[in-house]
Amino acid sequence: xxxxxxxxxxxxxxxxxxxxxxxxxxxxxxxxxxxxxxxxxxxxxxxxxxxxxxxxxxxxxxxxxxxxxxxxxxxxxxxxxxxxxxxxxxxxxxxxxxxxxxxxxxxxxxxxxxxxxxxxxxxxxxxxxxxxxxx
Numbered sequence: 127x128x129x130x131x132x133x134x135x136x137x138x139x140x141x142x143x144x145x146x147x148x149x150x151x152x153x154x155x156x157x158x159x160x161x162x163x164x165x166x167x168x169x170x171x172x173x174x175x176x177x178x179x180x181x182x183x184x185x186x187x188x189x190x191x192x193x194x195x196x197x198x199x200x201x202x203x204x205x206x207x208x209x210x211x212x213x214x215x216x217x218x219x220x221x222x223x224x225x226x227x228x229x230x231x232x233x234x235x236x237x238x239x240x241x242x243x244x245x246x247x248x249x250x251x252x253x254x255x256x257x258x259x260x261x
Contacts, residue, residue: 130166132176134185135236138163141177144235147210149175151202152192152242186237194244197228203242204230215239220248 135141142165146156149167158166158173166173175190194200201218208214212232220228229243 128174130174130176131190132178133188133190133234133236133238134180134182135177136179136183137235138165138177138179140235144207144210144212145175145177148203148207148212148232148234148240149192151199151206152194154192187239189239189241191229191241191243194242196246197244197248200228200230200242200244204232207232207234207240211235212240 142156145165145167149155154167154169154175156165157168157171160166163179165177167175167177175192192203194203197218204214204218212234214231215233216229216231218228218230220226226247227243227245228248229241231239231241234240
């Protein structure tokens with residue numbers, strides 16, 4: 127099991143603002159900034175997702191997936207991330223190519239693929255019309 131993950135970012139303040147907005151629907155927030163330019167996001171006081179400004183070029187194309195407790199939370203993550211400046215990389219929907227889970231993908235300000243995924247079965251009353259996506 128992973129304890130935490132960190133990403134290099136080109137602009138710490140921009141990325142911090144992005145992740146504060148994008149992760150809020152998942153109840154994940156900034157819980158620690160031990161030094162200038164480094165922040166840890168998580169819940170319950172435990173940071174498990176870190177961003178940090180580095181002098182070298184950051185890695186890109188990393189895929190990070192956050193657990194969502196509902197499909198509505200996935201939808202809210204996707205909308206919040208887009209409003210915070212993300213690029214759409216696969217809107218909310220079922221990805222049966224993997225399994226019948228529900229997820230959404232965005233690209234963060236540095237081009238990393240950030241996902242919210244819900245492993246709980248659909249509530250057929252509220253999600254019956256959602257399309258199946260084969261990404």
